[in-house]
Amino acid sequence: MDNTKKKVKIGAAGHAMNAIAFILLTLGSVICVLPFIIIVSGSFTDNTTILREGYSLLPRNITLSAYRTIFKAPQDIFQAYKMTFIYTILGTGIGLMVITMTSYVISRNEFKYRNQVSFLIYFTSIFGGGMLPWYLMYANVLGMKGKMFPIWFPALMSPFLVILMRTFIKGSVPDAITESAKIDGAGHVTIFSRIVLPVLGPGLATVGLFLALGYWNDWYRASMFSVNSKTWTLQFYLYDLLNASTAIKQMSQNSSISTKDLPTESVKMAMAVVATGPVLLFYPFVQKYFVSGITVGAVKG
């Protein structure tokens, strides 16, 4: 955009900086991507080759047998996929609503208790009962073990996402706008749905992506609260597969391949690809909103 000015005065330091930037960023990108390539290669490599020669950057003895094994008896994977989709959609949808409403309220200067409410929300991130009371709350007090609720509900919102959203709303909807709308007779509901929501695109995209990612990548809650594989998430299914326990046995049973002939190593890689693929495909679409949606601010305001 300002090419002309740059030509005028770029200087030796500028050239050096450009060179450093190109080299280091390329290096950084390569380091960040290489492990993915290893996984994808592994998923296409013949299982005996992996066992004999180890993993490599490029696939050798290319075969689709790992994917064929997975999708030979796909009911378990489809179940895990289905559950993950349900958790992700339900959690992200409800979470976005809760976060947006809350952030709107604490972003308004006319709301007297905004700082107190912000602090009550923030406080949960610096103090808590710990892992056990949290678990006992859902499993024993609410009696929710084995149900879907404790897998999606705990990740609905996080203090950090609320503050992120609040900073974004404060930046894109100044108090003057809502005040003048109020003078024109608009209520909070109208202001929120007609004035605030339409400009929240980047904020919603950013927070929504973080929420969705949290749900998609969850294995912890699924492991804590599941009593059988019905409520498993994709990642926990993969985790179980890696620990070579129930899932492998089930798979060999369903696909009538004996456990020892199962291409275990490449199946793990293929599962990793299947479990990560959708998120990575989704990211480029929201990336353009990202930089503008991700400004952070303080708790008080």
Place this chain on the structure above:
Amino acid sequence: MKSNGFINNLATKMDKDAGSRKTGLVVSLIASVILFILNLPFASWLVLADPQSMVNSQQLKDEVIATLHMHYSILNIMDFVQRSKIGIIGLFSACLFALCVAADIFFIISAVKIIRNRITDKGLLGLIGTAKVGFILELLLTIGTMILPVFAKHNVHYDLFRPGYAPVVAGIIAVITYFLLKVFEAKEREKYREHGILKEFKKNWVLFLMLVPAFVYLIINNYLPMVGVYFAFTNFNFRDGLYASPYVGFKNFEFFLKADLWHLTKNTLLYNIVFIGLGNILQIFFAILISQVTVKWFKKSSQTLMFMPYFVSYVILKVLVYNLFEYNSGLINGLLTGTGGGKIDFYNTPSYWPYIITFFYMWKGIGYGMVVYLATITGIDTELYEAAKVDGANVFQQIRYITLPHIKPTFIILLLYALGSIMKGQFELFYQMVGNNGVLFGVTDILDTYVYRITTTQPLSIGTGTAAGLYQSLFGLAIVVITNEVVKRKNPDFALF
């Protein structure tokens, strides 16, 4: 109603004379002191009603009976719960104890504020607010103390307690002072054009309504589990269950102290300090690099590629690490043998793991942090750079004198947020990378993995696990509060709260 009129008269009388605003505060100060003294362990809050049935049903030894008192206050009620081994009243009593301590803290704070005469831009409203909280807590405490005997009788089926004189006296004092303060507050509010919660609710009830879902969530997910820290003080067993397991005081903490406390704390702190420090440096470094790039496609693609690891779940990370470091088929050992070197048994050599774990933490988080800082950098006014160029500043000088100062606020805010979890620190990362590989625990065990392990392998360790969690939470809280105070002293604008 009659007493209300009396308070009104009293208040107007006090308001008439000079400096009268403070007279109310002096009354509140005196009430605070009285209540504080009344809360001390000499006053009779609860009286043992039927010691004989208690002794029979609990089968207490004679030497234990000899140590029991007839009168208990809330501050030493837990002592009774422990000695008498009546677990079922433990949680209730602990809540009362917490209320009592909280009320005392508020009495102290408000007394200090009144003595130091802390008048803000809203007059005495701040002082009155603090004092009011103390009296409300005290009132709740007295009500709770009245209910405890009923609750106890319902559960142990005989009269365990009856309320003493103290809750009645304290309750009356709290109520009277509270209403007196309310009258003063109303006058003060008129003066500063402030309003209370009721008027705010009438004005902005829609906003309150919009907060309901968030509060339901916070109460279920965060605030109710906080009550569960009580389990840290019990000796959990399956016969009595969660609510009736006996209260044992600080025994769990002693056990945990002897076990691994220092070691686990050190590991947790060191890892997280490195994560936060090195992480932010790298993120800022790469954000600046990327902001210098003018070729659009390169800028965008390197941003995308470096963000990719952020999307990877920790389970996948486990796969990755395994692929790279496994003894027989790992890529690194493949390369080592390929170049003529010997294989390294990573999974049995603890000394490599701090580096491996740190590397993958950086790897996973760099893209995200980079974008956060990039967002701040793109927000900097470009005219600043133009002016600097005209003045002959080169790129490095521009970074030093324009970019870095502008990302300082973001850095401090991110730092303070990160400090909040400095004692929790990345359970999933450690658990997935190390798993149950006991060889590596010495260098990779952090508080969270320890808690997770002992509670999943030993079902009776709920007490110890909660104790570890509570220690972790309190330590983390202290770090955040102290850091925030330091930041506040230096520059109030940068403080988080």
